[in-house]
Amino acid sequence: MKIAVDAMGGDYAPDEIVKGVELARDAYPDLEFLLYGKPDQVQPLLTDTTRITLVPATEVIEMGDEPVRAVRRKKDSSIVLAATAVREGAADAFFSAGNTGAVLTAGLLIVGRIKGIDRPGLTTTLPVLQKPDQSSFVMLDVGANADTKPFNVVQYAVMGQYYAQSVMHVTNPRISLLNNGTEADKGDQNHRAIHDALAQMDELNFVGNVESRELLNGAADVVVTDGFTGNATLKAIEGTALSMLKLIKGEIMSGGLGGKLGASLLRPVFHNVQAAMDYSQYGGAVLLGLKAPVVKTHGSTKAPTVKNTIGQIRELLKTDSANQLVTYFDQHTDQMAELKATLK
Known part of the structure; x- marks a missing residue:
């Protein structure tokens, strides 16, 4: 299982994000990580690159950036590249502690909704x-x-x-x-x-x-x-x-x-x-209803919470919950359509 991580998002990024990813890597031998960020800032923080691949990102979506505009214009940002990796099948889930609106926008526009979920x-x-x-x-x-x-x-x-x-x-x-x-x-x-x-x-x-x-x-x-x-x-x-x-x-x-x-x-x-x-301690906030797990933690997140959140993502991937939702809504198309017509 491979997780795409925005290394540049959060108040203590990239230091605490990298530390948390390394903690999670040590705790969960069945996980691999694609770490998106500026190499000159992220590379020196990595003490062990086992099952961690650093992918260069030249741009960063800042906390004050307008989410939709930033996602559309900053194509080489760590958030956009990590979400794109999930869409293209290079990763199974996307994790960030960055700009909440940008993470939600990237999840919706890039990873995409499950068919049938409004x-x-x-x-x-x-x-x-x-x-x-x-x-x-x-x-x-x-x-x-x-x-x-x-x-x-x-x-x-x-x-x-x-x-x-x-x-x-x-x-x-x-x-x-x-x-x-x-x-x-x-x-x-x-x-x-x-x-x-x-x-x-x-x-x-x-x-x-x-x-x-x-x-x-x-x-x-x-x-x-x-x-x-x-x-x-x-x-x-x-x-x-x-x-x-x-x-x-x-x-x-x-x-x-x-x-x-x-x-x-x-x-x-x-x-x-x-x-x-x-x-x-329970991890981050999950944007449910997408084709793959997209998980956002608080901007002030530090390494232990990063590790806990990755453990949460691992459970989502192990149980294949996204595909379970796909199956449910495929099988209940008529029921959902009837409910939608009733609940205006």
């Missing part, structure tokens, strides 16, 4: 707290599409089911719709229509609506929503976690010697809480 959905894995039999859940869309139609959300449920089965190894994943109440008649007209459509799909284990306050309690294995709501929810979870940690630290620092002594005794507890809320 809009790919950006998927992330989030932690479940204090539930021994469940450590995480999947949510999509978390930002690929700000304007989403009800039909798209129904398709996200199908894609999320296959992802949960492939990567999280959940046999019969529970699927929920993010809504402002758990009752079937809650939400606006679109949410009620999505709920009814999902409830009628026998191949899905749809367990109804879920409120945002129950997400981290393990109410579902897969949570589907529109891209605008999903992105806002994700940022609210991130912001709350960071604010709470800062609040605790501030109270400790202002509590005098006694507070600091108490904090030193509780340091392992604080570390465990911080680790539990760190969803980067």
Whole structure:
């Protein structure tokens, strides 16, 4: 299995990307890597080129570049070349910590959508707290599409089911719709229509609506929503976690010697809480619905997260989840067409 990696994307690129790729190479002997980047910056960082091939890229798509324009104009950029390698069959998956919009654009325009899927959905894995039999859940869309139609959300449920089965190894994943109440008649007209459509799909284990306050309690294995709501929810979870940690630290620092002594005794507890809320341990965000895995990690990603994300990509490739989706949508063409006509 071969992964095309954008070595130039991210706040700490190429250093941390190269380190992470080498960690993954050592951990997974069945993987090979095509590393796209500027040779004068990347080559000196490589300590061992076993199963790593450096492919020169003369251009870099910067974080501030307009995504569509950059992908179309910077043909020799690390993002465009890595995505092209997947399209041409030289690699099986594409990974980047670079410009999110450019990665999504390259995935859509270069790697291409699976036939029958209207809009790919950006998927992330989030932690479940204090539930021994469940450590995480999947949510999509978390930002690929700000304007989403009800039909798209129904398709996200199908894609999320296959992802949960492939990567999280959940046999019969529970699927929920993010809504402002758990009752079937809650939400606006679109949410009620999505709920009814999902409830009628026998191949899905749809367990109804879920409120945002129950997400981290393990109410579902897969949570589907529109891209605008999903992105806002994700940022609210991130912001709350960071604010709470800062609040605790501030109270400790202002509590005098006694507070600091108490904090030193509780340091392992604080570390465990911080680790539990760190969803980067599960890898990156996957753009589901494409012909091959396209995975994006946070711009501030460092080597351990790069390694974890590559492990996630490995699971996607081992289980051949992209082709499973191709087969599903080929076999359900009539059902999808009927749903699309109903959910306008």
